[in-house]
Amino acid sequence: MTTHVVVVNGPNLGRLGVRQPDVYGHQDLAELRRLCVAWGGDLGLDVEVRQSDDEAEVIGWMHRAVDEATPVVMNPAAFTHYSYGLADAAHMVTDAGLPLMEVHISNPSARDAFRKHSVISPVATGTITGMGFFGYRLALEAVAHLLAD
Incomplete structure (x- = not known):
């Protein structure tokens, strides 16, 4: 049986490959989607990749994940730093006993001062930062590992 996993991406990640390629790389969201689906398949996971600039939609996806x-696997992007609504929804995921891996393409701790604080990290199962798209693979491996225990 294959486990369904949702990869949720927050604001501006639809602009991958265009927005600050020196920070986020030259690959786009379509490539991230392709990689995550392939990596998930290797791990026996059915991966669905989503992206929205709408905070309410992202929160709704978290509720749906619980239900x-x-x-x-979530890259909350800018919502990382201030979205208490998303933090509450993320808390529901872990309260339900589900893995929630926070992932960031760049290392927020090595960037602007406002990026150093995450309201998601305290409720996430784990956090992976600064590994580019490979961080998503590590997050999917962590989910597979946690589900196997």
Whole structure:
């Protein structure tokens, strides 16, 4: 049986490959989607990749993950630093006993001062930063590992 995992991406990640390629790389969201689906397949995971600039939509996806018992890999992007609504929704995921891996393409701690604080990290199962797209692979491996225990 294959486990469904949702990869949720927050604002501006639809602009990957265009926005600050020196920070985020030259690959776009379509490539991230392709890689995550392939990596998930290698791990026996059915991966669905989503992206929205709408905070309410992202929160809704977290609620849906809880309702459907779906593990989450999340790059909350700018919502990382201030979205208490998303933090509450993320808390529901982990409270339901589901893995929630926070991932960031860059290392927020090595960037602007406002990026050094995450309201998501305290409720996430784990956090992976600064590894580019490879961080998503590590997050998916962590989900597979946690589900195997």
